[in-house]
Amino acid sequence: MADTATLRARNADFWARTAPGWVNQAERHDEIGRPLGAVALDWLRLRPGERVLDVGCGCGGTTAEISRAVGPLGSALGLDLAEAMVAAARDRFTGPGAAGPRFVAGDVETLDLVPGAPFDAVYSRMTLMLLADPVVGLTTIRRSMRTGGRLAATVFRDGRVSPWLSAAMLGAAAHLERLPPLPIGEEPGPFAFADPTRVTRLFTAAGFTDIGIHPYDVTLDAPDDPEAVTEWLIEVGPAGAAYRDAAPTTQDRARSGSARLLGRFRTPGTGYRLPAGLWLITARSDRTSTP
Ligand SMILES: C[S@@+](CC[C@H](N)C(=O)[O-])C[C@H]1O[C@@H](n2cnc3c(N)ncnc32)[C@H](O)[C@@H]1O
Numbered sequence: 001m002a003d004t005a006t007l008r009a010r011n012a013d014f015w016a017r018t019a020p021g022w023v024n025q026a027e028r029h030d031e032i033g034r035p036l037g038a039v040a041l042d043w044l045r046l047r048p049g050e051r052v053l054d055v056g057c058g059c060g061g062t063t064a065e066i067s068r069a070v071g072p073l074g075s076a077l078g079l080d081l082a083e084a085m086v087a088a089a090r091d092r093f094t095g096p097g098a099a100g101p102r103f104v105a106g107d108v109e110t111l112d113l114v115p116g117a118p119f120d121a122v123y124s125r126m127t128l129m130l131l132a133d134p135v136v137g138l139t140t141i142r143r144s145m146r147t148g149g150r151l152a153a154t155v156f157r158d159g160r161v162s163p164w165l166s167a168a169m170l171g172a173a174a175h176l177e178r179l180p181p182l183p184i185g186e187e188p189g190p191f192a193f194a195d196p197t198r199v200t201r202l203f204t205a206a207g208f209t210d211i212g213i214h215p216y217d218v219t220l221d222a223p224d225d226p227e228a229v230t231e232w233l234i235e236v237g238p239a240g241a242a243y244r245d246a247a248p249t250t251q252d253r254a255r256s257g258s259a260r261l262l263g264r265f266r267t268p269g270t271g272y273r274l275p276a277g278l279w280l281i282t283a284r285s286d287r288t289s290t291p
Helices: 004-024 026-036 038-044 061-070 083-093 134-143 163-173 196-205 226-235 240-245 248-265
Strands: 051-055 075-080 102-105 119-125 145-156 208-222 271-285
Touching: 004 026, 004 083, 004 226, 004 240, 026 038, 026 061, 026 208, 026 226, 026 271, 038 061, 038 119, 038 145, 038 208, 038 271, 051 061, 061 075, 061 083, 061 119, 075 083, 083 102, 134 145, 134 196, 163 226, 163 248, 163 271, 196 208, 196 271, 226 240, 226 248, 248 271
Parallel strands: 051 075, 051 119, 075 102, 119 145
Antiparallel strands: 145 271, 208 271
16 A cells, blocks of 8 residues: 555645546536435434535535525535635625635645634545545545534445446456556545445544444436536546547547446436445544543
């Protein structure tokens, strides 16, 4: 396994290069991707007036939803490593003088405390498994919560229960150059939190209590538009940056490659049904943990 500094630099570089694809796909991703985090939002039962942090907020769609739930007396802060995504989130959801979500660019692993702490609740969708040193990042999150605050996050389980992820990537990868390194073992990546025993160990080491890890199976429903669905999945995946850098003819080949492998999830005339296997991770900040 590479050392933490290398993994952290790799993560920052990956998200800087992949961000334009996420910005491009922000509306579609908000719409189709909602089931990936809905269970965590439900679990939090946010109340008007609460202060909430969204870790790895991407282009801000989930932070905006949280902001609506806590209302004008509450606050929602989206934190993300990728400056381009934070800029897009601000463009999409903030206006002069308007109440609503706020967004900050930063690496949760290198902050002592998230600006705006303490938070009553923390939400995170599909991000925590990407941390180079998860205990460091989770400790910052826990320290940024009020005592007894609650956390709910979703991550992918084993890749075999979300097979469209690898199908979209492998179909395109055969045609693309300069792909990022694939994670090895417990290195950060989509499936780095597949083992619930490891997740419990990491959250415990970061000072969380009442840790729960619950399996959830959801389905993403996408329209019957192979071009658009394939491009969405390539752009938000590991091959996204290489795809954007490629010539149009190469992009066509990459899309066809992915579309072929994604065909088994498609019912022509109806659309795509993409099964995703998640862990819902729930926890509380401990009353007795040292800072
Ligand atoms: C898979 S995307 C998920 C985005 C969004 N939560 C969603 O579900 O649409 C992971 C996000 O986490 C961010 N991220 C990765 N590592 C991070 C870190 N160490 N600190 C803050 N954000 C990070 C990335 O920039 C990216 O936007």
